[in-house]
Amino acid sequence: MRRHLKLLDFALASLRRRPLKSWGLVVVYAFTVAVVASVLLLTRAIREEAAQILVAAPELTVQRVVGGRHEPIPLSYGDAIRGLPGVMGVEARFWGYTYDAVTDSTITVMGASEGLQGLEMIEGRLPTTATECAVGAGVAEMWGAGTGGEVILVDAESTGVPYEVVGVFRAPSEMLTNDLVTMTSVEAAVFLGLPDGTATDLAVRIANPNEVDTVAAKIKRAHPDSRPITRSEVLRTYDAVFHWRSGMMLAVFSGALVAFAILAWDKATGLSAEERREIGILKAIGWDTADVLELKVWEGLTISLTSLMLGLIAAMVHVFVLGAPLLVPVLRGWSVLFPELRPAPFVDPYMLFAIAFLTVVPYVAATVAPSWKAAITDPDEVVRG
Amino acid sequence: MVLGSLLAWAEIEVVRWRTEDLPGLRCLVGRLGLSDLAMWTEARYARHPSQADLFAAFQDVPGSPEHFPAGSIVPPPATLSNGPTQLGISEPPP
Numbered sequence: 001m002r003r004h005l006k007l008l009d010f011a012l013a014s015l016r017r018r019p020l021k022s023w024g025l026v027v028v029y030a031f032t033v034a035v036v037a038s039v040l041l042l043t044r045a046i047r048e049e050a051a052q053i054l055v056a057a058p059e060l061t062v063q064r065v066v067g068g069r070h071e072p073i074p075l076s077y078g079d080a081i082r083g084l085p086g087v088m089g090v091e092a093r094f095w096g097y098t099y100d101a102v103t104d105s106t107i108t109v110m111g112a113s114e115g116l117q118g119l120e121m122i123e124g125r126l127p128t129t130a131t132e133c134a135v136g137a138g139v140a141e142m143w144g145a146g147t148g149g150e151v152i153l154v155d156a157e158s159t160g161v162p163y164e165v166v167g168v169f170r171a172p173s174e175m176l177t178n179d180l181v182t183m184t185s186v187e188a189a190v191f192l193g194l195p196d197g198t199a200t201d202l203a204v205r206i207a208n209p210n211e212v213d214t215v216a217a218k219i220k221r222a223h224p225d226s227r228p229i230t231r232s233e234v235l236r237t238y239d240a241v242f243h244w245r246s247g248m249m250l251a252v253f254s255g256a257l258v259a260f261a262i263l264a265w266d267k268a269t270g271l272s273a274e275e276r277r278e279i280g281i282l283k284a285i286g287w288d289t290a291d292v293l294e295l296k297v298w299e300g301l302t303i304s305l306t307s308l309m310l311g312l313i314a315a316m317v318h319v320f321v322l323g324a325p326l327l328v329p330v331l332r333g334w335s336v337l338f339p340e341l342r343p344a345p346f347v348d349p350y351m352l353f354a355i356a357f358l359t360v361v362p363y364v365a366a367t368v369a370p371s372w373k374a375a376i377t378d379p380d381e382v383v384r385g
Numbered sequence: 386m387v388l389g390s391l392l393a394w395a396e397i398e399v400v401r402w403r404t405e406d407l408p409g410l411r412c413l414v415g416r417l418g419l420s421d422l423a424m425w426t427e428a429r430y431a432r433h434p435s436q437a438d439l440f441a442a443f444q445d446v447p448g449s450p451e452h453f454p455a456g457s458i459v460p461p462p463a464t465l466s467n468g469p470t471q472l473g474i475s476e477p478p479p
Contacts, residue, residue: 050422052403056411057420061436069438093418097429106426112417119416120409136423172406173413178423179432201436203418234420234435241434309388316391320398334427344402345395 007291011298014278026307028263033311033359034318035256040351041319042327043242045343049175050238057234058203059212061093062219063227070227072198077223081204084218086211092199094185096192098153103142105336107153108179111188121177123147124167130187134167138178138337153181156193171340178339204228252330260359264366279374292375293368300367304360311359312352320345 015022062081064073078090094111112126112134119126124147126134135143135151143151145165152160169177183191194200204219206212216228279292318324323341324331332338413419421433430437 046422052407053410053414054420054422056415058418061420063436065438070436091418097432106432108423108426108432110417110419119413121413138423169413170409173410175422175424176410176413176419179426180423182417229420229435237435238422313388313391316388316395320395331424333425333431335425335431337423337426339423344406345398347392347395 004294007294008298008302011295011302014295015299015302022303025303026310029260029303029307029359029363030310030314032256032260032263033308033355034314036253036260036358037312037315037355038318038324038327039253039256040355041315041345041347042324042341042343044348044351045319045346046175046341047239047242048346049343050242051235053176054231054234054238057231058091059206059209059231060204060216060219061229061234062202062204062223063229064201064223064225065227066225070201072194073201073226075197075199077226078199078202080222081202081219084215086206086208086215088205088207090205091203092185093201093203094188094192094194095200096188096194098155098181098191100154103336105142106179107139107181107337109153109188109191110180110182111185112182113185121170121173122167123170124165127163127166127183127187130184130190131162131164132166133163133181133183134169135165135182136169136177136180136337137171137174138339139181140165140168142337151181153191155191161191171342174339174342179337252327257358261362264362275371276374279371283375289372289375293372296368296371297364300364301360303367304363308356308360312355316345316347319343 062073062077064071064077075092078092081087082090091113096109097106098109099106122134124134133151135145139151140146143149145151147165147168149165150162151165152162155161163183169180204215206215212230216230219226219228282292318326328341421435425431
């Protein structure tokens, strides 16, 4: 044990003798870990949050599809669906979009049934009359309109309609309500120009989750032009969107991994003349090959673990404290009303282990391999180069 | 130690979120019937990816380049990789 501690002490002293090189390596290594960990932490946190919140979404959403496009669905479809065994209730949803040319933003308009009062996530209340609305934090900020203020929205007939803001959705719900304007269902249908007796789609509540697919099949049989979307499909969509293997996140993630691979490769392809001379001298004064290798393992572990810790700290601060400012431009795209990213800090121990395994093991291996090559060579030859 | 404190803080924060925010958020989703996150507002299929037409990303011209950056984040449905997706044109048999 004492021998191992002495070797560790020697390794630390050896790293301290080359502060610029050691710290340079730690900074580059930690930055790479931070990029990889930031992508994984952010996508995992949003995915987990979406999965936990959207579990309350309707078991089935039924759309009508005409010519491959989503069209308003007749309310009579809902009456037929209500009669199916296992269906607890059917609610018509009135929602759509309106473009605001002043701010260049697209706003989502949604009807809220009367009687939906007492929501915890709203400052104020939901609208009860045709001239009232409740808005998301993004809309409120963009229009500078809090409770008691006014917003003017362009309806289906291209007319600006003023609405009094009677409620603003609270900040924790920003991921769901940032671009939302809710009005009464009747007013939403008129505002969006939905034909009489139709809704945007139908939300179907089913008592037994095992019956969802059966009910969906029955709806599809009864109304071949309908498209039932199950809640599990919604959850799968967000699981796929925020999986690290998807789209642009993979590009950022693989870029960082490639940078790390180059760093490890650079280490693996050779030692500096100074390092070779050091190994030669150690061998010449009587060190075993095993001692030299252990010394190099300690050096590699010290650099790796320091960088890993610093990288993980930087990633957690970047994602959960600062709101991932370096990744938001990648995620944001052309969205004008993009919510502030403050996901709950879900950290998966398995993920941390994976990051550690992906970075520490290859680096230590890359440090030891060339040292082993130098350590088994004749010391005289190594020192003379 | 700093990392340990951050991990402990994350755990506490998740517990707080689960007890304080989550019930309210689930209530909001359930009562308003929300189906999607309000993240991308640049296109219908980006604002409501779970409700989009099956070929929404190509609705203007089949095979056209993606218009919006968010479309690069939303991958194609898994079902697309489960079979041949290419259309072929061949001579009818004589």
